[in-house]
Amino acid sequence: MRNGIIWVLVLVGFQFQMSTSQVPEISRKSFPEDFVFGTASSAFQYEGAVKEDGRGPTVWDKFSHSFGKIIDFSNADFAVDQYHRYNEDIQLMKDMGMDAYRFSIAWSRIFPNGSGEINQAGIDHYNNLINALLAKEFFFIYAIQSQQHGALGISLNVIWFEPISNSTEDIEATQRAQDFQLGWFLDPLIFGDYPSSMKKRVGSRLPTFSKAEGYLVKGSLDFVGINHYTTFYAKSNTTHLIGFLLNDTNADSGAVTLPFKSGHPIGERASSIWLYLVPEGIRSLMNYIKDKYGNPLVIITENGMDDPNNPFISIKDALQDTKRIKYHSSYLSNLLASIKEDGCNVRGYFAWSLLDNWEWAAGYTSRFGLYFVDYKDNLKRYPKQSVQWFKNFLTS
Numbered sequence: 001m002r003n004g005i006i007w008v009l010v011l012v013g014f015q016f017q018m019s020t021s022q023v024p025e026i027s028r029k030s031f032p033e034d035f036v037f038g039t040a041s042s043a044f045q046y047e048g049a050v051k052e053d054g055r056g057p058t059v060w061d062k063f064s065h066s067f068g069k070i071i072d073f074s075n076a077d078f079a080v081d082q083y084h085r086y087n088e089d090i091q092l093m094k095d096m097g098m099d100a101y102r103f104s105i106a107w108s109r110i111f112p113n114g115s116g117e118i119n120q121a122g123i124d125h126y127n128n129l130i131n132a133l134l135a136k137e138f139f140f141i142y143a144i145q146s147q148q149h150g151a152l153g154i155s156l157n158v159i160w161f162e163p164i165s166n167s168t169e170d171i172e173a174t175q176r177a178q179d180f181q182l183g184w185f186l187d188p189l190i191f192g193d194y195p196s197s198m199k200k201r202v203g204s205r206l207p208t209f210s211k212a213e214g215y216l217v218k219g220s221l222d223f224v225g226i227n228h229y230t231t232f233y234a235k236s237n238t239t240h241l242i243g244f245l246l247n248d249t250n251a252d253s254g255a256v257t258l259p260f261k262s263g264h265p266i267g268e269r270a271s272s273i274w275l276y277l278v279p280e281g282i283r284s285l286m287n288y289i290k291d292k293y294g295n296p297l298v299i300i301t302e303n304g305m306d307d308p309n310n311p312f313i314s315i316k317d318a319l320q321d322t323k324r325i326k327y328h329s330s331y332l333s334n335l336l337a338s339i340k341e342d343g344c345n346v347r348g349y350f351a352w353s354l355l356d357n358w359e360w361a362a363g364y365t366s367r368f369g370l371y372f373v374d375y376k377d378n379l380k381r382y383p384k385q386s387v388q389w390f391k392n393f394l395t396s
């Protein structure tokens with residue numbers, strides 16, 4: 001999930017049939033008919049098999065093997081072994097009633113040396129994965145640039161920011177914080193240039209778009225992918241002396257974002273220190289994108305929460321993930337309100353994530369999966385309660 005990577009995504013569509021079962025309070029029937037539900041993953045966090053079939057090394061291979069960088073001293077050499085188990089995993093998605101899969105392609109499998117010759121084994125792997133998805137009538141969405149029919153978009157990590165107070169300084173700082181986060185990427189794609197607040201505050205250190213470049217990027221996407229998890233407060237701070245010397249983006253933005261006000265958290269905390277449950281944030285964010293960017297087509301390409309990997313509780317207890325059910329049902333309710341009541345143009349929702357997986361610097365300490373992965377017993381997958389919740393939600 002959020003690690004600063006920008007995904008370039010292609011969405012290809014096929015038909016999907018549903019079966020019937022019992023009815024939760026909101027269900028896929030509450031959403032527009034063409035709305036797509038799925039789960040999301042990323043190659044490095046899922047695949048493992050880092051030395052197989054000619055894959056080349058990446059910065060993350062090196063980083064994860066550098067002593068002290070990963071909190072639990074783990075690495076992603078095996079991850080959750082989706083490289084070998086994708087058929088099994090696709091079946092898990094199918095059983096839940098999901099109709100799409102968002103995954104990424106490891107470029108190090110395609111171009112093991114970074115450039116130069118294509119590694120055919122890498123192409124073959126993703127070809128097989130895609131064929132396995134098509135065989136189960138899945139939509140799929142993946143990180144690649146392509147000429148294939150389909151829709152081309154980008155996926156951006158966006159925290160929603162609420163001003164910490166109603167002072168003009170904090171309200172303006174909140175706008176700057178959003179400009180420096182979302183606007184940095186989305187303004188060029190929609191308007192052909194960086195946000196004016198960035199140009200003003202970063203000055204000559206910010207590259208400029210030539211007329212031709214601005215024209216090229218403006219309107220170049222078919223959808224905006226949004227990875228959204230949480231909401232923070234934003235407040236003005238234009239006196240980051242050290243930050244300015246280090247060319248730190250927070251210093252440039254003149255805003256500080258934080259999940260606390262007077263010592264109180266903005267919402268109930270998940271496991272990660274940055275992840276608080278603020279379900280109404282997704283509705284505010286969808287409205288912000290609608291109003292500021294002319295209601296582009298949006299796909300929620302990641303949304304979810306983690307539990308700690310607690311070695312002292314049984315698997316049976318770890319499967320009781322009622323907080324995760326609360327998270328997804330309340331975020332989906334707010335997303336639905338943004339569509340039905342506010343007219344936001346949202347067409348898809350991808351839960352992060354199908355499986356517990358390797359969470360970057362947090363290693364295996366953080367469990368974001370709908371399925372529990374037993375790291376002590378051959379990476380066996382067990383459905384958490386949220387799997388049943390999604391099944392009811394999707395197939396009622």
Ligand SMILES: *[C@@H]1O[C@H](CO)[C@@H](O)[C@H](O)[C@H]1NC(C)=O
Pocket residue numbers: 112113115116117118119
């Ligand atoms: C990558 O570089 C190595 C060493 O130069 C070479 O042996 C190998 O053939 C290259 N692989 C590809 C796919 O270009």
Ligand SMILES: *[C@@H]1O[C@H](CO)[C@@H](O)[C@H](O)[C@H]1NC(C)=O
Pocket residue numbers: 163164165166
């Ligand atoms: C800011 O003003 C709005 C509207 O009056 C109010 O609902 C909100 O609670 C205020 N926020 C803060 C942080 O005081």
Ligand SMILES: *[C@@H]1O[C@H](CO)[C@@H](O)[C@H](O)[C@H]1NC(C)=O
Pocket residue numbers: 236237238239240241242256
């Ligand atoms: C602003 O940032 C500076 C430097 O990081 C810090 O010393 C100061 O306390 C901050 N001011 C506010 C109002 O948060």
Ligand SMILES: *[C@@H]1O[C@H](CO)[C@@H](O)[C@H](O)[C@H]1NC(C)=O
Pocket residue numbers: 205245246247
């Ligand atoms: C900050 O940016 C300036 C201007 O581009 C550059 O000269 C300086 O080396 C940068 N400082 C650091 C610590 O990167």
